[in-house]
Amino acid sequence: MIALPSIAFGGFSGSAKGVTARQVGGRSILSVRSWPTGQTTTAQVVRRASMSKITKSYKTLTAAQMQAWENLAQHCSGASVFGQKAELSGINLYVRLNANRVMAGEAIVADAPLGQVAVPNVEYSTVSVTPQLIVFAGIKHESSPYKLVVKMSGSQSAGISNGWSKTVIISSEVEDDWGEADVTKLYLKTIGVEPTPGQKVFIEAYWLDTTTGFTGQVFKDSVIVTGESSYTPRKRVTMDRLLPDHEQHVSSIDVDFSSGAPVVQFDVMCEGHSNVASSEAYLEQDLPEELRGTSWALGRGNGEDGKIVAQSYVMWLYGAYYSTPARITFAHRGGYYVKPTEVFGPGIIY
Amino acid sequence: MNFNSTGNNFGAGQIAFKSHQEENFVVLNAKFTYNPESPEYQAADVLEIYVPDLSIDRSAIAGVFLRFRDVRDSYGYTWDNSGGTVLKSWVKDKNTLCIEKLTNFDEKGEITIYVLALYTMLARGGNPIKGTQTRLQTTSENNYLRWGYDSFFVEFEHWVFLHMMYSGCTYAYRDSAWECSLDNLPSGITADVPFCGGGNQYNPSVDGMSEAHIENGVLTCQTRTAGFDDTGHEPFIFAFLVRDVEE
Numbered sequence: 001m002i003a004l005p006s007i008a009f010g011g012f013s014g015s016a017k018g019v020t021a022r023q024v025g026g027r028s029i030l031s032v033r034s035w036p037t038g039q040t041t042t043a044q045v046v047r048r049a050s051m052s053k054i055t056k057s058y059k060t061l062t063a064a065q066m067q068a069w070e071n072l073a074q075h076c077s078g079a080s081v082f083g084q085k086a087e088l089s090g091i092n093l094y095v096r097l098n099a100n101r102v103m104a105g106e107a108i109v110a111d112a113p114l115g116q117v118a119v120p121n122v123e124y125s126t127v128s129v130t131p132q133l134i135v136f137a138g139i140k141h142e143s144s145p146y147k148l149v150v151k152m153s154g155s156q157s158a159g160i161s162n163g164w165s166k167t168v169i170i171s172s173e174v175e176d177d178w179g180e181a182d183v184t185k186l187y188l189k190t191i192g193v194e195p196t197p198g199q200k201v202f203i204e205a206y207w208l209d210t211t212t213g214f215t216g217q218v219f220k221d222s223v224i225v226t227g228e229s230s231y232t233p234r235k236r237v238t239m240d241r242l243l244p245d246h247e248q249h250v251s252s253i254d255v256d257f258s259s260g261a262p263v264v265q266f267d268v269m270c271e272g273h274s275n276v277a278s279s280e281a282y283l284e285q286d287l288p289e290e291l292r293g294t295s296w297a298l299g300r301g302n303g304e305d306g307k308i309v310a311q312s313y314v315m316w317l318y319g320a321y322y323s324t325p326a327r328i329t330f331a332h333r334g335g336y337y338v339k340p341t342e343v344f345g346p347g348i349i350y
Numbered sequence: 351m352n353f354n355s356t357g358n359n360f361g362a363g364q365i366a367f368k369s370h371q372e373e374n375f376v377v378l379n380a381k382f383t384y385n386p387e388s389p390e391y392q393a394a395d396v397l398e399i400y401v402p403d404l405s406i407d408r409s410a411i412a413g414v415f416l417r418f419r420d421v422r423d424s425y426g427y428t429w430d431n432s433g434g435t436v437l438k439s440w441v442k443d444k445n446t447l448c449i450e451k452l453t454n455f456d457e458k459g460e461i462t463i464y465v466l467a468l469y470t471m472l473a474r475g476g477n478p479i480k481g482t483q484t485r486l487q488t489t490s491e492n493n494y495l496r497w498g499y500d501s502f503f504v505e506f507e508h509w510v511f512l513h514m515m516y517s518g519c520t521y522a523y524r525d526s527a528w529e530c531s532l533d534n535l536p537s538g539i540t541a542d543v544p545f546c547g548g549g550n551q552y553n554p555s556v557d558g559m560s561e562a563h564i565e566n567g568v569l570t571c572q573t574r575t576a577g578f579d580d581t582g583h584e585p586f587i588f589a590f591l592v593r594d595v596e597e
Binding site: 179258265349 | 372374375408410411412413415434435436438442443452454467468469470471472473474475476477478479480481482483500504506511513515546547549554555556557559582583584585586588590
């Protein structure tokens, strides 16, 4: 017969079967050993290895550095900086903060932060999950040193109400692009299969302060996977929206029609072609009528000869016409023509 | 709305701005100088201008103009090889306007920056609003100053986009102080504007850059850089200009 450990046994510590008892700060803690429910991912293996390395590195700290971690840990105890209340030792805090830093691509720090840091909470307006598109929209942007950590689960039964234990980190450095974060590729890379319509995906998200390793409150969400996305991405022309197998005269392009202002935003590297002072980008899809017109923007030479000449460019935004696909022509106007030239900034449109 | 900067990180003094501010974009006009030898400038990675609350809390990249002066005397002639280029600029947050730091011309001494830019936000849930292009009508004495087909403006209630392409000047006036009436330019525009273009023999990485002034519908330009009429370096003006009208 096995005597189950109990908190009544003050000072008890050790493991019996799947239960472990330990003493932390005068409290008896019992924990049931958990077993992984899925296959271990590469990211998990890497993270465990880094945790081990960080833990070992604690021994290399000076006594003063260790004391500083202990002091800070006392202030963090019971606080909700990690989204849960817990007693923390100096080494606990050292490992947690440095593990967060390493996850975000930063180096291990030996010195404890001077104090706790208030990290913003995650705010977004919608998340749309379909087999083809997983996108967060309306994210309240936070600048460096904050990085958004997103954890998601694979598809779960729609009847499950608490499945956040199934989430895994799909990225520790999601960058929103004007409030929009398309994590489709990251999700598929981590989870391995597309979400299933009608099932539920659990989400956890929080901001990570990469300087200190502190994190904000974990924002928990869940969403039913739909077959079609109700979310409409903003109107842009990017490299992946150019016509494949068609001659193009730009090496990078981002033309953004989402300002709601009297301008189109350009960020284009015009390579030019033949003996004509212009570049054409041919589009895979037609350009809607409301986006066609004429626009003007500034350019700056980006030539290997070091020319950084200021120029003006006119852009003609054409729709498809018979066999000619929709296209944007970047035609040089003012200043000395340089190949290549970066055309950037807002362009008035009429 | 006019306002003054509250500080900067590159040793310039207080900077006066004209602005028109909306929920999703701002138009800012300013002209200021800095000394590349100042320790503040040398310590800065990005030039930051601190301003009172703007209506937007960040922006996409816009372009501002950098101009250096390079005037040389040779055999009794004065050669103005002043020049410049475009710098990237953006609103970092409600109180910080950033300008890319370009050190290529630091040895030229005092640098002038012209902010004649529109800073827009993105993902605002709407298409761009199309304006109306109006061909610019100009008048100069005996038509000595001529402008190209691509000289036009797009008018809004509180601001104007202006693009001018220089076409030619009667030989007898080439070294005069130029004055040209911009007959149908909307009212309320007063600004120093960089006149980009023209070859720059001594600074071949850039074109020349002169300065023009617009006030009361008249464009004046006292002097031009030495290669102003060089073929293939077409001088132009590109500016988002705030109008002096009641907000």
